[in-house]
Every structure is written in C-alpha cells, then in structure tokens.
Amino acid sequence: MRDAFGAEFEVPRGYLNTPSIGIPPGAVADAVAAGVDRWRRGADTPDDFDEAVALSRQGYADLVGVPVERVAVGTAVSQLLAPVAAGLPDGAKVLVAGGEFTSTTFPFAAQAHRDVTVTEVELAALPSALPHHDVAAVSVVQSADGTRVDLDALREARERSGVPVALDVTQAAGWTPLRLDWADWVVAAGYKWLLSPRGAAWIAVHPRALERTVPVVAGWYAGEVPLQTVYDMPLRLAKGARRLDLSPVWLAHLGAAVALPYLASLDPAAVHAHCAGLADTLLTALGLPARGSAIVALDADAEKLAAAGVIASTRAGKTRLGFHLYNTVADVEQVLDALGCDRRARPRG
Incomplete structure (x- = not known):
C-alpha cells in the first residue's frame, strides 16, 4: 500500500x-465495489446514477479548464470523435500527427468514402501546417513516447487560421495542468491517468463547434430530460453538448465520480x-x-x-x-x- x-x-x-x-x-475501487454489491441485490434504478455522471462530468470540466455545460459523456475516444468526423463536409482535409494513436485518427479515416483525406505530418510541424487543412486532431501527449505537442503554437495557429482543433488528452489529463477552453473539442478516456474504470470517457465541445458535431450515436440519454426521451419520435435532443451523451456505463461512472473530483482537487x-x-x-x-x-x-x-x-x-x-x-x-x-x-x-x- x-x-x-x-x-x-x-x-x-x-x-x-x-x-x-x-x-x-482505494476510495475509487471501493465505490465501484459498492456499486457491484447494490447491483447484486437489485438495489438501484437508472436515475440513481445521475449524481455519479454529474460528478464525473464536472470533474472532467475542471481538469481541462472548461465550463461543465460543454461536456458530454461517452465510452471511448473513438466513439466521441465519430460525431466530429461525421460533421466534416465532403472532401474535407484532416491534419494529424505521424504515429498518432488510432482512436484519434481512425474516426476521420473512416470518412474516406466521402473523399475526406487524412494527412500525417511531424508533430512539431502540425501548428504551421494547420492553415492548409479543414480540421486537426492530435494528442496533447503522444501515447507511444510521451512527446508533447506545442499547445501555445497550436492555439496561436488556430486563432490565426480559424481552423478547428480536436485535442485528445487521454495521456495528459491527470498529471499535467490543462486550460483548453480555446480548443473546439477536447476528448479523453478515463482508465489511464484519470484512474477510472474503463468505459467512461468525455468530450468538451466549444459552442462554436457544436453545430458542426453530428450526434450520430444519439439515444435516449441525449435528450434534455433523458427519462422523457425513452420512447416515440420525433428526435428531441438536449440543446447543448449533452446532445452528444451516450448512455453511461454506470459502474465506470461510479468510479469516475470519485476519481476525477479527487484529481481536480490536487x-x-x-x-x-x-x-x-x-x-x-x-x-x-x-x-x-x-x-x-x-x-x-x-x-x-x-x-x-x-x-x-x-x-x-x-x-x-x-x-x-x-x-x-x-x-x-x-x-x-x-x-x-x-x-x-x-x-x-x-x-x-
């Protein structure tokens, strides 16, 4: 110990x-174990997990430096980036770093049937290459070797060019200070540095990027009041980033509800x-x-x-x-x- x-x-x-x-x-593992025990006894209802989801959502917002109303919950980085990729226009040009983790790149590469192209450049060259593309997706800290993108240079390039930027902070959030309210999308999985069970992930969406983010995995939990959107048409989604919510993995969020506020308090x-x-x-x-x-x-x-x-x-x-x-x-x-x-x-x- x-x-x-x-x-x-x-x-x-x-x-x-x-x-x-x-x-x-230990407190995170204990929270999950207690949830398993309640599950064994049939002691919970779906809305009993709302508080845990809200706490993990707030914890993520605090860790990446954005307002909580920008944050949507999901299960994995690729799943949360799929709505970003789906919102690209036909023929869009996507910029990524060479050697990037594929959960960050594959959602965009999967749009090749719409003539969307993905170009790899050296990580250090990514800010200067940004103006020649329609969107960039990059990990703040590279999974393979820990190399860090130059966030100041990337932010300056984004502000100068207007080209939107998606940041993956899976290998950064939890150990390095982050203030990413300028980025269009900020996504992370929770089971690494965020010390949470696998199955909890988050994406922060800047208001200017919300309309270009297509909720391709919309379900009942993406409604303004989820328990009022479990049946019947028409489509009725939450007005803000919560329209991208995926029905949460309950046990994962029980752990994340303890882990993320703890990390954000340090x-x-x-x-x-x-x-x-x-x-x-x-x-x-x-x-x-x-x-x-x-x-x-x-x-x-x-x-x-x-x-x-x-x-x-x-x-x-x-x-x-x-x-x-x-x-x-x-x-x-x-x-x-x-x-x-x-x-x-x-x-x-």
Missing part, C-alpha cells in the same frame, strides 16, 4: 504501466512536478535529456525489465514507462537496477 497525494493506492512495486491502465485510489503544478520529475530523474540517470513528460520510451530490454519486476509496455518498438501519483524514486531505482546502471549516477532521496 502506498500513500500519495492524500490517497491510498494498492499499487505493486515497479508498476510503471499507467499509460496502459491506471491504478485507482495542486496541478505539484502533480506535474512529481510525475514528470520522476520521469526526468530516470532519463538523467541514463544520460538522456529531461523532457518534462511523465511518459518515457527507452531502447531497453523489455524482458529484462519484466524479470526485475518492472511492469511496463512495449509501444512502437520501445519500452514505455509512465510515472503517476503513486510512483516514487524507488520505482526509478528498480528500473536502473534492472538496466545495470552505475550506482554513482543514481538519484538521491
């Missing part, structure tokens, strides 16, 4: 796989300093430049690390490690031991 940032985490030693699956605080600068600081400590000890990202990708023997008890993942041919709230310098030391690093180069403390 580890105590970190006012919460308890039952995280195994050497767990550095948050970019794949986050480990919840000092974002302190969280960033902790997470990125541990990653940079590892890089420095290996003679590599610090990068200010909680995710690092190493040319390291994944099997050797696994044999030493380091829990990580392999992405794009490299071993990917991620440092979150519950990680400590002991996890850094474990990686260095596994790699046979000279102890004189080790971090202190």
Whole structure:
C-alpha cells in the first residue's frame, strides 16, 4: 500500500504501466465495489446514477479548464470523435500527427468514402501546417513516447487560421495542468491517468463547434430530460453538448465520480512536478535529456525489465514507462537496477 497525494493506492512495486491502465485510489475501487454489491441485490434504478455522471462530468470540466455545460459523456475516444468526423463536409482535409494513436485518427479515416483525406505530418510541424487543412486532431501527449505537442503554437495557429482543433488528452489529463477552453473539442478516456474504470470517457465541445458535431450515436440519454426521451419520435435532443451523451456505463461512472473530483482537487503544478520529475530523474540517470513528460520510451530490454519486476509496455518498438501519483524514486531505482546502471549516477532521496 502506498500513500500519495492524500490517497491510498494498492499499487505493486515497479508498476510503471499507467499509460496502459491506471491504478485507482482505494476510495475509487471501493465505490465501484459498492456499486457491484447494490447491483447484486437489485438495489438501484437508472436515475440513481445521475449524481455519479454529474460528478464525473464536472470533474472532467475542471481538469481541462472548461465550463461543465460543454461536456458530454461517452465510452471511448473513438466513439466521441465519430460525431466530429461525421460533421466534416465532403472532401474535407484532416491534419494529424505521424504515429498518432488510432482512436484519434481512425474516426476521420473512416470518412474516406466521402473523399475526406487524412494527412500525417511531424508533430512539431502540425501548428504551421494547420492553415492548409479543414480540421486537426492530435494528442496533447503522444501515447507511444510521451512527446508533447506545442499547445501555445497550436492555439496561436488556430486563432490565426480559424481552423478547428480536436485535442485528445487521454495521456495528459491527470498529471499535467490543462486550460483548453480555446480548443473546439477536447476528448479523453478515463482508465489511464484519470484512474477510472474503463468505459467512461468525455468530450468538451466549444459552442462554436457544436453545430458542426453530428450526434450520430444519439439515444435516449441525449435528450434534455433523458427519462422523457425513452420512447416515440420525433428526435428531441438536449440543446447543448449533452446532445452528444451516450448512455453511461454506470459502474465506470461510479468510479469516475470519485476519481476525477479527487484529481481536480490536487495542486496541478505539484502533480506535474512529481510525475514528470520522476520521469526526468530516470532519463538523467541514463544520460538522456529531461523532457518534462511523465511518459518515457527507452531502447531497453523489455524482458529484462519484466524479470526485475518492472511492469511496463512495449509501444512502437520501445519500452514505455509512465510515472503517476503513486510512483516514487524507488520505482526509478528498480528500473536502473534492472538496466545495470552505475550506482554513482543514481538519484538521491
């Protein structure tokens, strides 16, 4: 058991796989377990979960720096970006980063039957390439190696060109400070850095982008008062971003209702300093430049690390490690031991 940032985490030693699956605080796991127990006993009705959905929605809004009325709930990044892709005009030109996670790119590529084209450029070139396209979609932090997009440059390019931007913050929200009220769409899945069960995801939609976002998965929960839109035509959707709501995965939101408000209550600068600081400590000890990202990708023997008890993942041919709230310098030391690093180069403390 580890105590970190006012919460308890039952995280195994050497767990550095948050970019794949986050480990919840005990209170989050307890909330889900209590929900399973109520389910077992038939103790809930659908509207009993409304509070949990509202809390997770507010928590996401706080984490990405937008008004809560902009936020819709869903289940996955690709599902929430599908309405964005569906709203593109025929022949639209989409800009993405090379090596981007496919949940961010495939919804747009799936529109090829309408002559929608997707162009990949180097991440650093994305802001300058924006004016030549109709929309851009990019992860704020790249899944494969933790590289960060230049948000200031992208915001400036968006303001100058008027070209809308969709941001995926799945690998960023929860460890880095974000203020993204300028972006047209901001989407994230909750089961990584947001420490929630899989099945909860959110998208923030700027008012100027709402009409160009087509609710292709509209259902009963997308109504202004969901329990009044369970039967009969005509189509009647909520006026704001909630028209994009998907019927929530109840147990996932029970966990997210605890996890996201907890994360939003923390000092974002302190969280960033902790997470990125541990990653940079590892890089420095290996003679590599610090990068200010909680995710690092190493040319390291994944099997050797696994044999030493380091829990990580392999992405794009490299071993990917991620440092979150519950990680400590002991996890850094474990990686260095596994790699046979000279102890004189080790971090202190």
